[in-house]
Amino acid sequence: MRGDSVEITPEILLKAYAAGIFPMAEDADDPSLFWVEPRERGIIPLDTFHVGKRLARTVRSDTFQVRVDHDFDGVIDGCAAPGRDREKTWISKRIRDLYGALFEAGHCHTVEVYQEGKLVGGLYGVSLKSAFFGESMFHTERDASKVALVHLVARLRRGGFTLLDTQFVTPHLAQFGAIEISRRQYKLKLQAALDKDADWHTWPPGKIVTGEEALAALAASNP
Secondary structure, three states, X not given: OEOOOOOXXXXXXXXXXXXXXXXXXXXXXXXXXXXXXXOEEEEOOHHHOOOOHHHHHHHHHOOOEEEEOOOHHHHHHHHHOOEOOEOOOOOOHHHHHHHHHHHHHOOEEEEEEEEOOEEEEEEEXXXXXXXXXXXXXXXXOOOHHHHHHHHHHHHHHHOOOOEEEEEOOOHHHHOOOOEEEEHHHHHHHHHHHHOOOOOOOOOOOOOOOOHXXXXXXXXXXXX
């Protein structure tokens, strides 16, 4: 479904997420957007999120430093850059502008991974009540995006979130426990998530969360 006929504002974008749909562009040069509502929706159940032993050691070692909501433009640039698994991107200027506005409004968030002060991985997504809608992730160093995901889920669990929407299931996400559910099942989970408050800032803004703290949050009982 094309979104050209209606001016898409940040407010309309949030209403779309609340209705179970999200926008995409054909490519970076496409000025138009289309709405997507998958028949089978990808989610990561927060209570069964899986971290392998090797990755847990990497997270615990603090080889990477993780920050949130510090460099939105850098994360978008990283997600939009061509990589080994993609030759082109769907992140257009219109997408950048819309999610930039959501970032300024406090509804779009980034998890950023640094190594020796350089941004080497991260992800961004949208939060609405106790739902988090993952949009895209990237890495330029091995395991950087995986570390970002571990820290994301730790924050979501600690903050009382109940739904992590990944839109689709990829082999990369499947190793963490991502599954597909029907559109009807998704709508039920979404409605329940929208009926509950959650706290993205469960750790104080600006705090550098260590790997040990993130893993401890994952080990704690799910809210």
